[in-house]
Amino acid sequence: MAPHAIIVGAGLAGPLLAILLARGGHRVDLVERRPDPRSAAHDGGRSINLGMSARAIAALREVGLWQEARRLSVPMRGRMVHAGGRPAFYPYGGDPSQILHSIRRDTLVRLLVEHAEKQPGVRLRFETRCVSVDRDAAAVTLEDGTTLRAGFVVGADGASSLVRTAMQRGLPAGFSREYLEWGYKEVTIRATPGGEPAVPLEALHIWPGERGLGVAHPNLDNSLTCTLFLPREEPPDPVSAAFPHLATLVPDLDEQASAAPMSHLTTVRTAPWRHRDTTVLVGDAAHAVYPFYGQGMNASFEDCLVLDRMLARHPGDREAAFAAYERARKPHTDVLAELSERNFLELRDGMRSPLALARKRLDLLLHKTFPGTWVPLYTLVSHTTVPYGEALRRARRQDRLAAALAAAGAGLAAAGLLAARRTGRTTR
Known part of the structure; x- marks a missing residue:
């Protein structure tokens, strides 16, 4: 008989893994407590739009869905920072292919579930609580009261995973869960009355500030889903003050934020x-991260690829x-957690720092000049x-090199200045 797997959780990683396992000859039961995302009864819930990278x-x-997902997404070619005055655009890279693709979470889930259902041996069980x-x-x-038995069980059931809790109960295991002192609300930047986007669509829009951080992903209908990150204990009141x-783009910003x-x-x-x-x-059950590097879904999908590869x-x-x-x-993924936390500060504070923005421009210039060696x-x-770990190691080597070059440049400048002064004294 074909190997049998039970996947608990049909958020994002669950249906993708079901497709991969079915392709490898497994029978799969995909169990999800919520309604089918393709049904009218499904509530998409509160979630941040996704950036596919x-x-x-x-x-x-790998599963033949990229072109369809791309059709359902909006390209984001860089960040547009709104920090007072004229918004500034910072491309993601010198290569035109270095872009992100914004897609609604529920849109991508529906696409994955639809494809999973078509796989031989996959059985979907929605509105079924484990x-x-x-x-x-x-x-x-x-x-x-039904019991399902299989060769193995996969926990794809998120940060509060039931599978993880049961798997580790009574055994030597490490577990930590941290909450950021900031939470989030979602509001909508609607299209103009004429149907045009209120801001240029092909960008990730950022409103940085000490009392709040706004990040907006574009949608196909010319609206943008804007996530407002705010201090949980003392959020600004009204939100428009932050x-x-x-607020000039969203006249009902305070009303939307109050209702969210x-x-x-x-x-x-x-572990x-x-x-x-x-x-x-797999996914958040193993390594939930803050969303500030836009890698939560990307890392979860990579888990599925690697697990499928190791089984083969x-x-x-x-x-x-x-x-x-x-x-x-x-x-x-431990490195990704560190990077995601650090990027919160970069988005909130670094986007308002001339020094940080200058360093970002220098990074892109060096990458454009030396594309094979400086990334x-x-x-x-x-x-x-x-x-992720190798990416961080390479970046740290580049940082050390940049610091050495800066020090060498400063030394040469100081030596030149000293030589000029000596020449001046000799001439006099």
Whole structure:
């Protein structure tokens, strides 16, 4: 009989992994407590729009969905920063292909679910709550008392994963969950009465400030979904006080923000990610991160590719496949968590710093001049599939080189100034 897998969670990673496993000959039960995202009863919930970059594109290409996803997205060619005065545009890279693609989360989920349903051996179980997991027997019990048994169970059920909790209960395991002191609300920047976008559409728009950070992703209908990041304890009242430039685009900004609930931002670090050959975690269940590098979905999709690859590489030893998958992914998702936290400060404060913006311009100039040897960290993370840890190591080497060049330049300038002064004294 074909190997059987149960995937708990049909957010993003779940249906993608179901497609990959089915392609490899597995039978798959995909279990999700929420309604089918294609149904009228489905509530998309509160979520940040997604920016598809190189890692997500690679995964979608692997399952033949990239062109369809691209058609449903809006290209973002750089950041447009609104910090007073005329907005400034900063391209993501010197290469025109170095762009991100904005897509609504529910749009991408529907596309993945539709494709998963077409795979032989995949059974979708929506509005089906999983209430317990037997990590040793690879079995899950559903709310109606039904027990599903399989060769292995995959936890793709998010930062508050039931599968992870059951898998680690009573065993030596590490787990930490941090909450950012800022939360988020979502508002809409509507198209103009004439149907045109209120701001240039092919950009990620940023409104940085000490009391708030606004980030807007474009949509196909010429609107933008704007995420307002605000201090949870003392959010500005009214919200428009923190975003005066945004308020000119959104006359009902305060009303929208008041009606929107405050959602939390969390980082999850845990180990192990697997138990024997019966249970394994992917996506936010293993490594939820803050959204400020735009890599949460991209990293989750990369998990699915690597897990599928390791299962193919170890066809007779699933435990070895799970172990190889964790070794290949965990060090790099730990780095991603660090980068995501750091990028919050860069977006909030660095976008208002002339020195930080000058350094970003220098990075892009050096990349354009030496494209094969000088690659900015953001480019490595978003526009390549270089592992996150290796990307950070390369960026740090470049930082040391830049500091050495700056020091050498300063030394030469000082020596030149000293020589000029001596020449002047001799002439006199």
